[in-house]
Amino acid sequence: LAKTTQPISMDSYEGQEVNITCSHNNIATNDYITWYQQFPSQGPRFIIQGYKTKVTNEVASLFIPADRKSSTLSLPRVSLSDTAVYYCLTLAGTGRRALTFGSGTRLQVQP
């Protein structure tokens, strides 16, 4: 059963770059890696998705090494509003495959 592993929590200050790494050792060849952000009392929100190397959008960058066993979400110059839980999602399981979120990383941005 595939599993993702993330740090439980991270602290940062406004204006800093934050990098959150997710391990997914059993990722399948055709699977993508997706990151979501969740604020309290809201559903998760899509941030970024990638397959290999690097993907960048207006919110974040996603770095995926050649072996694809991990990925790193990079948030440039965080602000207080980036305080949230960040989840890494890959395809999990075998046979009738389930969608499994990682444990999530609680990011706290301080002034």
Add this chain to the structure above:
Amino acid sequence: EAGVVQSPRYKIIEKKQPVAFWCNPISGHNTLYWYLQNLGQGPELLIRYENEEAVDDSQLPKDRFSAERLKGVDSTLKIQPAELGDSAVYLCASSPGTGTGTSSTDTQYFGPGTRLTVL
């Protein structure tokens, strides 16, 4: 474009009572998901629909939980009878594709969730 709509947002019931949650996905999205989220944990998939067919319900506790997606649009998740341990947030999500996982067409869009409290 309207997002995923869920109702009610909050529900408080006594144990052994039935409860139902409703979800209206984004228009045109073929795939609909129901997740359960306990406090401090990530969402856990309960059931996934592709159009009106439940293609993955392996994690749905079928002794008390049931779900339906009439005409491949709206969906209802029911619990009967509810237990204390069912207190959680129930999230609905939809995606435009019909893939089995995280392909580029399977970006999931979540509703705000229904917070259930069982007393």
